[in-house]
Amino acid sequence: NDLATAHYRTETWDPATGHWTRGATHVRARMYHSVAMLLPDATIVTGAGGSPGPQTNPNTEIYYPPYLFKKDGSGDFAPRPVIEAAPSSALSWNQPFHVKVSAGTSVSRVTLLRTGAITHAFNPNQQLIEMPFAQDGQRVELVTPALAVDAPPGFYLLFVFDQAGVPSVARFLRLMDTGTGIPPPPPPNPSKQLIVYDGQSIGYSPWFGDATACDHCKANVKAPVVTGTAGQTSVRLRLPPVGGITAVSFHGTSTLPVGQYRALRFSVFPTQTDLRFRVALATEGADGTASGPEAGFVVKGLAASQWNSVSIPMSAFASATQFNRVKIEPAGPAGTETFYLDNLVALPSL
Secondary structure: OOHHHOOOEEEEEEOOOOEEEEEEEOOOOOOOOOEEEEOOOOOEEEEOOOOOOOOOOOOEEEEOOHHHEOOOOOOOEOOOOOEEEOOOOOEOOOOEEEEEEOOOOOEEEEEEEEOOOOEOOEOOOOOEEEOOOEEEOOEEEEEOOOOOOOOOOEEEEEEEEEOOOOEOOOEEEEEOOOOOOOOOOOOOOHHHOEEEEOOOEEEOOOOOOOOOOOOOOEEOOOOOOOOOOOOOOOEEEEOOOEOOEOOEEEEEEEEEEHHHEEEEEEEEEEOOOOOOEEEEEEOEOOOOOEOOOOEEEEEOOOOOOOOEEEEEEHHHHOOOOEEEEEEEEEOOOOOOOEEEEEEEEEEEOO
């Protein structure tokens, strides 16, 4: 609380490089009792400080970070993506939802940030959650965090970023127990897993309806037949590149028209960080020969060592008109991909 040692410069941490970058300079000293908080428009308010002390500051300043400006050095604000529509009622945990973004926006990132509660230069509510997403035109499909321990009840700021890294003005979301979320399966029990290796195919029924699909998971002749309930007979996938075959296929009991379903949803439990895999829809004849175009979507940004609920809009598989097979294959760096999958369900159109 000393003017001689007061710090006026803003500093930005880059986790990718491990470096700090200096930014704009404050006009007033922010000392004892000062606050700083991110606002919904992605600016930062700093204020107060110094009372009691050498300077009384019943005022605030607004900091405009570099991500709000064009990168051409003009000093002009960059155009920003817009969240045109978002849920207005409270959401529960592990609940699918969607937002509408401005036309022409290519989304690069979606974040959920808990609203601030700051005193004495400390923010006990500080929490940032990266949100996996799937985009279909102006529609962005999302799922709220699976557990309250990851995202406690309360209000959050939802930001959407464009390809230039420019954030939207945030929309407020409220998380609470509404009874509408999908309870995640319990952690995988290694003694009750169907282990599937690359190149194998397994049956998976039903394809749609109740969220606890996988009541009757079973394998084809390449693996033992297993039955059980969701979360107790999750499928453990291990996909090393063996013999050039690196995919696992889930076969439905009939061919389904893509247009009658709005999304493909499933739960994933990665055992490693940066898990990436491709999900493809295809149609296959009785002899195993593909009879239509294969359409795929890469899933990434999943949290390790916990269940993630993934919802992919059917429009992401634009080239497919029907399907009876869902294929899973690695899409990340070379090496073994190990994860659990459960609750595979095709959601009928509303």
